Amino acid sequence: MKNALVTGASGAIGSEISRMLASNGFRLYLHYNTNRSAAEKLQNELKDRYGVPVFIVSADLSKAEGPKALWTQIQEPIDVLVYNCGSAHFGLLTDFTDKSITETMQLHLLSAISLTKAIVPNMIQKKSGKIIMVTSVWGDVGAACETVYSAAKGGLNTFVKALSKELAPSHIQVNGISPGVISTPMMDQFTDEEKRSLAEDIPAGRFGEPREVSHAVEFLMSEKADYISGHILSINGSWFT
Template identity: 30%
Template sequence: MSRSVLVTGGNRGIGLAIAQGFAEAGDKVAITSRNGEVPAELAKYDVLAVRADITDAAQVDAAFTEIEAAHGPVEVLVANAGITKDTLLLRMSEEDFTSVLDTNLTGTFRVVKRAAAKMLRARKGRVVLVSSVVGLSGSAGQVNYAASKAGLVGFARSLARELGSRSITVNVVAPGFVDTDMTAVLSEERRQEIVSGVPLGRYAAPAEIASAVRFLASDEAAYITGAVIPVDGGLGMGH
């Protein structure tokens, strides 16, 4: 059956690959982004693109209202939208820290809370949060990003306990280094340094993250909740 799926930050990178995967499977897919445009890669699918800044609760509510009118209540929510503002702690401004937390963690709270109300009523739902290996292992120069991504784990596990009795699962995917625009800006020297620490010896393709997300949203994963699934080539083993 075709489900109503929402992917936040679905206009590029990992979010785009996730949206494309669900669309190819026949689901009714909506994406949010700050520009509200349909990426060229999704043009051949009937994907609904909605403009929404997840740091604004009113915009989040308006986006859900538009999606519900077109596709029905959201049955699968993938909270993927996020930002980075990397720098060492002593150079990090308070705005660098709070803006990353507001988007990556509090923004997730906003979209999940809005989706959960309808899921509770329907007594079913899938929530998948996109965290990062950095949230588990740490990374110099990313205390804000790592804190926001680590926070998603506690958020998801607490929510899994709250919503489990209504057949709503809440899980986390923790990607490692993925070949996206965000990592493309790194120098070749830095890319090789990163790859040297990955047992599989390469970056992930965005589609490999999307496959894990789609599994957690599937019937086959109905008994998995509160889990953190690393998709990192072995980089974060032990965390």
Template identity: 35%
Template sequence: MNTRKTAIITGASRGIGRKTAELFALNGYNVLINFRHSQQAAEQLQKELRQAGAKVEIFRADVGNYDEARAMVDFCLDRFGAVDVLVNNAAISQSKLFTELTPAEWQEMMRVILNGVFNCTQHALKHMLRENRGKIINLSSIWGIAGASCEVHYSTAKAGIIGFTKALAKEMGPSNIQVNCVAPGVIETDMLNEYTEEDLEALRQETLVKRLGSPQDIAQVILFLASEKADYITGQVISPDGGFLL
């Protein structure tokens, strides 16, 4: 009998998602790595993890597309027979004045981030509810808590994830399904590529620990929330931000 748990991690070819996939795979999970554009990076990660003895599959899907999200979950069930953990990490970012945002840019941000969480969660829950157990971990951001100038659409979508998490946790509690949210601080990923070194240094100085976070910092929190050690934690927003918002 296969006792390994299975995790779907969206947006897992780069950044926080990639490090999360690595950590889950090396801690004994079956892992489905979702990607949308970065196929080469996803294939390379799969190769590296398989060489380390991990059981890993990759699947291309635009999580903002309901049918593609369903196909991804179905693929995971076909390959691994379960979906025990869903990590909703996939996102896009953009810095732009609110008055210059186009309706298309606003809608795309909501489609990928908010619709993506809805799509993947609804499909995964159909299996989790049958099993009467599961873990859903949604990635928000400190900007979903505090808001960010020139990122109103991103902040709005990430704030929506917090509300989604709390409401769904109430609905899923009686079914032994825990739903939590991780709201990272400023993390060293390619989402910071538009920032100057001066901007980054200012962010470091605003952070109590005087450094930016790493994908590993966030992945460790996600791994904990997926574990049995977090069975009594649900509906929570955990913000590994180095004290940025204090």
């Protein structure tokens, strides 16, 4: 049985990715930071529905010590890593504190690098593995009032491309998924009118669904994508092309 680690598993996108992996027979390590009840609920659901082993692990990946704290809770080599951590801070660059800048970069970029570094040696030894980073459309094009987040996600995109070159000789694929607007609780901070206006700006005329992100992960972690590496797959309804 193969092992998968999903960070941010208690969120809307992470939960759908976890369900998909469980349906494919993976032993799962589900990471959460503060929402233990959601992680436990998902753990029980996946055990009951799919009969696979599911473990929950906790760490604050916005802190430098977070990746080590997470990795020490895992006892198995990881075959599939899905790094899916996200929290957006809106505001002008001049309004950001040094602490918030550091934590944003740590969560969205530095912890992804550190955790991957810990996982990769076992993948290299086995000559197989899939690493998938959930990034953002803002990592492709940048966004005003989300400059630090955009910078971190842009760095993550480049990390994917660079690492894919290092690991290709070991038959390990590294890819990213770049969602646009996805219907998650993160969108609840906007009014209905603001959300309608935003949907009108998207050529597809709607927001994406978390399951649509999980479908992309399912493809990239499958044998069908064994010759795809260093790619950032956009899921944005043709919003930015």
